[in-house]
Every structure is written in C-alpha cells, then in structure tokens.
Amino acid sequence: MAAGKRGGYRENEYMGCESEVEMLKKENGFRRGDYERDGNGARDYERGHLQAQDRASLEDMGKLRQKDATEMNGGYHSISSRSDSGSSGGERRKCEPAVLAVDREPGELYSDGSDEADDSGMLASRETDSKNMGTSSLLSPQQTRKRKFSPIVWDRDDREINAAIKSRSTLDTAPIIESPELVMSHYQSPQPKPSNNEKTSAPADDGEINDTEINLKASLSGGELRSATAEVPAETYSLQHEGDQRVNSTEMGEVYEDDYAPTRTIVSSRWASDAESPSDEGEISDNESMPKPRSKSCSEHSKSISPEIGQARQGSETARGRSSRSEERVRSSSRDSYQDNDDNNDPMETGDDYNRDGSSINEPETESESEDYPDSPILTDPAQPPQRSVNMLQGCRSVDEFERLNKIDEGTYGVVFRAKDKKTGEIVALKKVKMEKEREGFPLTSLREINILLSFDHPSIVDVKEVVVGSNLDSIFMVMEYMEHDLKALMESMKQPFSQSEVKCLMLQLLEGVKYLHDNWVLHRDLKTSNLLLNNRGELKICDFGLARQYGSPLKPYTHLVVTLWYRAPELLLGAKLYSTAIDMWSLGCIMAELLSKEPLFNGKTEVEQLDKIFRILGTPNETIWPGFSELPGVKVNFVKHKYNQLRRKFPATSFTGSPVLSDAGFDLLNRLLTYDPDKRITAEEALDHEWFREVPLPKSKEFMPTFPAHGAQDRRTRRVMKSPDPLEEQRRKELQQGEISNGGLFCQ
Numbered sequence: 001m002a003a004g005k006r007g008g009y010r011e012n013e014y015m016g017c018e019s020e021v022e023m024l025k026k027e028n029g030f031r032r033g034d035y036e037r038d039g040n041g042a043r044d045y046e047r048g049h050l051q052a053q054d055r056a057s058l059e060d061m062g063k064l065r066q067k068d069a070t071e072m073n074g075g076y077h078s079i080s081s082r083s084d085s086g087s088s089g090g091e092r093r094k095c096e097p098a099v100l101a102v103d104r105e106p107g108e109l110y111s112d113g114s115d116e117a118d119d120s121g122m123l124a125s126r127e128t129d130s131k132n133m134g135t136s137s138l139l140s141p142q143q144t145r146k147r148k149f150s151p152i153v154w155d156r157d158d159r160e161i162n163a164a165i166k167s168r169s170t171l172d173t174a175p176i177i178e179s180p181e182l183v184m185s186h187y188q189s190p191q192p193k194p195s196n197n198e199k200t201s202a203p204a205d206d207g208e209i210n211d212t213e214i215n216l217k218a219s220l221s222g223g224e225l226r227s228a229t230a231e232v233p234a235e236t237y238s239l240q241h242e243g244d245q246r247v248n249s250t251e252m253g254e255v256y257e258d259d260y261a262p263t264r265t266i267v268s269s270r271w272a273s274d275a276e277s278p279s280d281e282g283e284i285s286d287n288e289s290m291p292k293p294r295s296k297s298c299s300e301h302s303k304s305i306s307p308e309i310g311q312a313r314q315g316s317e318t319a320r321g322r323s324s325r326s327e328e329r330v331r332s333s334s335r336d337s338y339q340d341n342d343d344n345n346d347p348m349e350t351g352d353d354y355n356r357d358g359s360s361i362n363e364p365e366t367e368s369e370s371e372d373y374p375d376s377p378i379l380t381d382p383a384q385p386p387q388r389s390v391n392m393l394q395g396c397r398s399v400d401e402f403e404r405l406n407k408i409d410e411g412t413y414g415v416v417f418r419a420k421d422k423k424t425g426e427i428v429a430l431k432k433v434k435m436e437k438e439r440e441g442f443p444l445t446s447l448r449e450i451n452i453l454l455s456f457d458h459p460s461i462v463d464v465k466e467v468v469v470g471s472n473l474d475s476i477f478m479v480m481e482y483m484e485h486d487l488k489a490l491m492e493s494m495k496q497p498f499s500q501s502e503v504k505c506l507m508l509q510l511l512e513g514v515k516y517l518h519d520n521w522v523l524h525r526d527l528k529t530s531n532l533l534l535n536n537r538g539e540l541k542i543c544d545f546g547l548a549r550q551y552g553s554p555l556k557p558y559t560h561l562v563v564t565l566w567y568r569a570p571e572l573l574l575g576a577k578l579y580s581t582a583i584d585m586w587s588l589g590c591i592m593a594e595l596l597s598k599e600p601l602f603n604g605k606t607e608v609e610q611l612d613k614i615f616r617i618l619g620t621p622n623e624t625i626w627p628g629f630s631e632l633p634g635v636k637v638n639f640v641k642h643k644y645n646q647l648r649r650k651f652p653a654t655s656f657t658g659s660p661v662l663s664d665a666g667f668d669l670l671n672r673l674l675t676y677d678p679d680k681r682i683t684a685e686e687a688l689d690h691e692w693f694r695e696v697p698l699p700k701s702k703e704f705m706p707t708f709p710a711h712g713a714q715d716r717r718t719r720r721v722m723k724s725p726d727p728l729e730e731q732r733r734k735e736l737q738q739g740e741i742s743n744g745g746l747f748c749q
C-alpha cells in the first residue's frame with residue numbers, strides 16, 4: 001500500500017539538468033471549465049453535492065441511513081495513546097538505545113524507553129523490532145479504541161427520495177416517529193487500499209458506480225436501537241443505482257466523482273434561499289458515503305452506546321476488509337429534553353446573553369426563508385417548522401445546555417465557541433455550522449465533518465463528543481473537546497520556533513493521525529497549521545474535516561481545488577484530478593518546515609505564485625524526476641527552470657544566522673515529504689519509521705512540551721497576523737490567473 005520511497009530530494013537537487021521537456025501542452029492553461037465547474041471554491045463546490053443527500057436525509061421521516069464503521073473503518077490500530085499507555089508497555093514502540101541521556105533535551109525520551117517515554121503514547125518510543133511490526137499492529141484488542149457512532153444520514157436512493165417527496169406533505173405534518181428505522185445505503189464496495197504508486201484510471205464512463213448499497217435497518221424501540229446482523233448482497237444495492245446519473249462527463253471524457261449530477265428533482269430545504277450558490281441544484285453524490293462510520297446517537301445518550309460494538313479491528317488487512325456487511329442495532333435513547341419547535345430562546349442563536357464581545361454571531365434563520373422558493377414543487381407551507389431536521393435531530397441535546405463563554409474563531413463554514421457544559425462544568429468547543437449560505441440544505445462540508453469526526457476515534461484527531469441543536473432545530477453544533485491553541489495562532493505568538501525535539505513530538509502525533517486517516521480511506525485535504533490543535537498537555541489533534549473525503553481504489557477524479565494554497569501539493573496546483581494520500585503528505589512537509597522555522601514555507605498568493613515559490617526552492621520539476629509531470633493539465637507553459645534544490649539553505653545542518661537547524665536525517669524526511677512525484681512521496685507509515693525520530697535530539701515527551709497561556713477569551717482569527725488564503729478566496733482570482741497562465745505568466749522565460 002505504501003508508496004515507494006525512492007527519495008526525492010537528490011533528484012530534486014539536480015533536477016532540470018536532464019532532458020528538456022516539451023512544456024507546451026495541448027490544453028490552454030488551467031481549463032476554464034474546471035474553474036467554472038468548481039464554482040465558488042472547493043467547499044461550496046463540494047457542498048452542493050451533499051445538499052441533495054442531506055435533503056433526502058432530512059426529509060426521510062424516521063429513516064436514518066447509517067454506515068457501518070466496522071466495514072468502513074475497521075481495522076485501525078493506533079499507537080497507544082495516553083489512555084492506552086497503561087495497558088501494555090510491551091506493545092508500544094520503544095526507542096532504540098542510540099543516545100546518552102545527557103544528550104536529551106528536557107522532556108525528551110530516553111532511548112531505552114525507561115522514563116516518560118513509556119507514557120508518551122504517540123511519541124517515538126519504538127521497539128527495536130518495530131520495523132517488522134509496522135505501525136498498525138501494536139495494540140491489543142483491549143487497547144484498541146472504540147469507534148464512535150455517527151447520527152448523520154448520508155445517501156439515499158431515488159426511490160426513497162421520491163417516496164419521501166411524495167409523502168412529504170403527509171410527513172411534514174406527521175407526528176414524530178417514535179421508532180425510526182435506520183437505513184444505511186450506498187456503501188462503497190470493499191476495495192483494497194491503493195498504494196501511492198497505484199494510479200488507476202478514472203472509472204469507466206458507463207456510469208458504473210463502485211458503490212454497493214447496504215441497507216442497515218435498526219429498529220428503534222423503547223429508546224433502544226437493537227442490533228442484528230444481516231448479509232446484504234452487493235447486487236441488491238447496485239440495482240438501486242439504476243437511473244442515477246451520478247457522474248458528469250467532461251468535455252475531456254473524464255469522469256469526476258465530485259461532479260455527480262442527479263436527474264431527480266430535489267426538494268428545497270427550508271434553508272433554500274439565495275441565487276448565489278452554484279447551479280448544483282439537485283446534485284447528489286451517491287459516493288459521498290463515508291468510510292464505514294458507525295452511527296452515534298447525537299444525544300448525550302450516545303455516550304452510552306454499547307461499547308461492544310464499534311470496535312476497531314486489528315491489523316491493516318482487517319482494516320481494509322470492508323466487505324463485511326452487518327446490520328447492527330445500536331443502543332440509543334430518545335431525546336428526553338426535546339425542544340419544541342416554537343422555542344426561540346436559543347442564546348447561542350440570539351447572542352443576547354452571550355455576545356460578550358458584542359459581535360454578531362448569527363443571522364437569524366427565519367421561517368420566511370422558504371418563501372424564497374415559491375416555485376419549489378415540493379415545499380409545503382413555508383411556515384412549517386423544519387420537521388425533517390426535527391426528526392433527524394430529535395435525539396440531540398439542546399445547545400441551551402451549554403453556556404457560551406466566548407468566540408474562539410470564525411472560519412469559513414463554522415463559528416467556534418468556547419462553552420461550558422452546564423451539567424458537568426466541562427469546557428468544550430462548540431462549532432456551529434453556518435447555514436446562511438445554504439439554500440439546499442445542510443452543508444456538505446459540515447455533514448462530512450460531523451460524520452467523520454463522530455466515527456473516528458484517535459488521540460490525534462479532535463474528539464467530537466456529540467451534536468447538539470439550537471432551539472430552532474435548524475442550527476447544529478458539534479461539541480468538541482476544547483483545545484487551548486491551534487498551531488498557527490500559537491506560532492504567531494511565539495518568539496522562537498519550536499525546537500527540533502518539539503517538532504518531532506508534534507510531527508509524530510500528526511503523522512499518527514494522518515496515518516489513521518489514510519488507513520481508514522480518508523483524505524483530509526486541508527492540513528495546515530491552523531487546523532492542528534494543541535492543548536496544554538502537549539497533545540496535537542487534527543481538526544476541520546470539512547474538505548475531507550473518502551477515497552478508494554481505483555482512484556476517482558476529484559476536484560483539485562482543495563487544500564489551502566500554501567499547503568497544496570504541486571499535483572493539485574497543476575490540475576491533477578486523480579490524487580491520493582500523497583497530497584496530505586505534501587501538506588505535512590509544509591507544516592514540518594513551518595514548525596521548524598515559524599514561517600510558512602511557500603506562501604503564494606495565487607496558484608501561479610505558489611508554484612513559482614515551490615519551484616524556486618525545490619527546483620522546477622521535469623519528466624525525469626516526475627514521470628507524468630508533463631501531462632498534467634496545468635503544465636502548459638514554459639516554466640522558468642530552477643535547476644537546484646535550495647531547501648537545504650533554508651534548513652542548514654548548522655547555522656550562525658538564525659536559520660532553523662535541521663540534521664541530515666531531518667532534512668531527508670522533509671525532502672521526502674516534499675518530493676514532487678506523488679508516487680515517490682513518503683507515506684505516513686514510512687515517515688513514522690524515519691530515522692529522524694530515532695536520532696538525538698529525541699522527540700520531546702508530550703508531558704514536557706512547553707505550555708502556553710491560553711487566550712481563551714480571544715478570537716484567534718483576529719489575533720492572526722498572517723492568514724493563508726483559503727481555497728475560496730482563490731476563486732476571486734481565477735479569471736486573472738487564467739489570463740496569467742495563458743499568457744505564460746510568471747513562468748515564461
């Protein structure tokens with residue numbers, strides 16, 4: 001599964017000396033069609049695809065489709081976390097006895113693993129035979145963390161949509177169903193995990209979908225979802241795709257999974273509003289199924305979900321064994337604090353009591369919004385409350401049960417608050433899903449994020465405890481563990497960059513989290529320092545899964561407009577649609593460099609400038625060092641040929657000028673992460689086993705990581721001096737870029 005690690009930097013160092021490559025391509029610039037199709041940016045672009053799913057989901061009275069995390073995610077083994085650490089030290093990786101204790105920085109691991117390293121969990125305490133063991137077979141079943149359960153409804157087939165539409169008027173006025181039936185469908189077929197080297201062509205253009213559909217039915221009765229097992233033949237489900245037009249063929253004959261366009265008419269949601277959204281109305285991406293998330297009740301009762309279900313499986317092979325289909329009835333409870341629809345006293349919504357900073361945090365979402373869709377053939381009385389969401393969310397607690405303390409940050413698709421659980425006093429982070437831009441329903445990005453985060457359970461991935469709803473039941477909050485910092489804001493407040501041993505500690509945790517994602521067939525697609533949270537226990541956690549998505553084998557084309565510009569891999573910048581885990585690894589290279597230097601490595605303002613900055617530092621790639629480079633859609637101009645890799649100058653082995661020092665091993669890892677050819681780029685698993693983590697200075701133990709004052713009451717974003725461009729912001733420059741590229745732009749000699 002892993003990409004070959006043939007190394008990249010040596011090639012990079014001497015790149016450009018080899019053969020001249022024909023750079024002028026058949027295509028003219030980044031194809032206009034691509035940008036137009038991408039509309040308002042990756043998130044908006046992707047969001048549209050799920051809106052229909054969401055509509056379908058929300059409209060489905062009492063039917064929740066759920067996915068089986070066992071099938072989708074099963075088999076992951078994390079390196080023992082802090083909570084796991086007491087179980088079996090022998091199963092943790094231990095350091096090789098390579099250094100004297102005297103060489104340690106405070107908090108570093110002893111090479112014999114005799115001190116805090118034992119409890120460091122994610123740190124690079126490795127057994128000498130860890131290479132043989134790999135990184136994913138270290139936990140006993142008892143140590144393996146349980147998966148969580150997602151309440152989110154993902155996909156539905158036409159018939160169910162139509163049925164829901166037909167019965168809509170009845171359903172809208174129907175009482176809340178006491179025993180909803182959970183139905184899950186549209187799973188991807190079990191697939192072997194592709195390696196980075198496995199570049200498969202796009203699916204055949206016959207519209208064949210690799211998904212199977214699995215209906216999991218669990219009857220909710222007496223407040224419990226009882227599980228059972230049922231094998232469901234894949235053929236059954238593939239039949240249900242008949243009639244689905246789920247892919248669009250482009251003029252190039254390519255098929256993009258992200259572009260599925262439904263033929264069906266989709267009911268508008270009550271949030272349907274403006275005409276700003278791209279014309280993706282009715283789009284349904286049946287492939288938007290997440291990698292086997294299990295359901296998790298969104299209520300606090302979800303925490304009482306039977307622990308015997310949702311166990312992560314052992315061994316990578318098992319992890320990939322996604323073919324098992326089971327029907328599970330999970331324990332749940334009906335919501336006992338259900339909020340009446342007429343309630344309009346949500347302090348999070350109004351901000352009356354909570355907007356201590358005086359900021360307006362919400363735009364009221366009124367019932368009259370649905371009046372914006374007088375032509376909707378489906379909408380019923382616009383004054384009707386969002387009954388469908390009521391049904392989906394009826395198990396959720398109300399956000400009223402939290403006291404808002406302050407706004408932490410406001411991102412593109414969510415506002416994050418620090419809040420306190422009134423019952424327990426626990427400080428949490430509440431991410432409110434922004435709805436105001438949605439005209440078709442619940443945002444795709446948010447559904448994906450909720451689904452992934454509820455189904456994943458890993459010490460390096462931010463924990464979403466539950467989902468709560470606003471009093472109007474049309475706003476949703478993710479309740480997350482509160483993390484004092486994000487690395488972006490933190491570094492901006494630091495006078496000195498992290499030390500090497502601290503960077504190692506952070507990178508190990510980051511790599512573990514990314515390995516977990518990739519092992520579970522998920523690409524994050526927006527790894528950057530502001531999406532890496534750090535608490536004052538030295539724990540790093542990945543957040544913001546709004547752009548994350550499942551991938552599979554064979555690879556399918558997705559939009560290349562993902563990943564914040566500074567962290568975006570060259571293949572994406574050059575328009576590649578078939579991409580895989582390597583894009584996340586490139587981001588990790590950028591992050592590693594930023595952690596070492598406290599400055600972003602490539603801080604371009606446009607895609608063209610971004611490429612230029614990369615080429616200036618790493619050398620201009622060519623067909624020799626990156627086979628297939630010349631065929632990429634964006635490679636159509638004569639790039640300025642920078643012959644040498646200058647990265648070492650930025651990170652010398654020794655420095656008297658204040659440049660961040662990096663050992664040869666560290667430089668090797670950085671180069672492997674920043675290798676041009678995605679097939680040669682190092683994988684998370686390989687990186688975890690890199691020599692850099694075993695040499696002095698050893699990774700600092702989490703317990704000895706420096707602590708920083710938590711600016712809990714401050715909005716992090718306003719404190720940020722520099723902010724990397726968001727993919728959305730790039731859209732505004734698209735037209736200019738088009739002209740730049742077609743004219744040769746910065747790359748013309």
Ligand SMILES: Nc1ncnc2c1ncn2[C@@H]1O[C@H](COP(=O)(O)OP(=O)(O)OP(=O)(O)O)[C@@H](O)[C@H]1O
Binds near residue numbers: 411413483
């Ligand atoms: N669990 C958490 N604890 C503390 N702070 C958090 C938490 N989750 C997110 N944040 C803060 O909120 C910021 C925005 O969160 P997030 O990235 O999830 O939202 P977003 O709307 O997707 O943002 P963006 O537009 O940057 O992608 C983060 O950079 C971080 O500073």
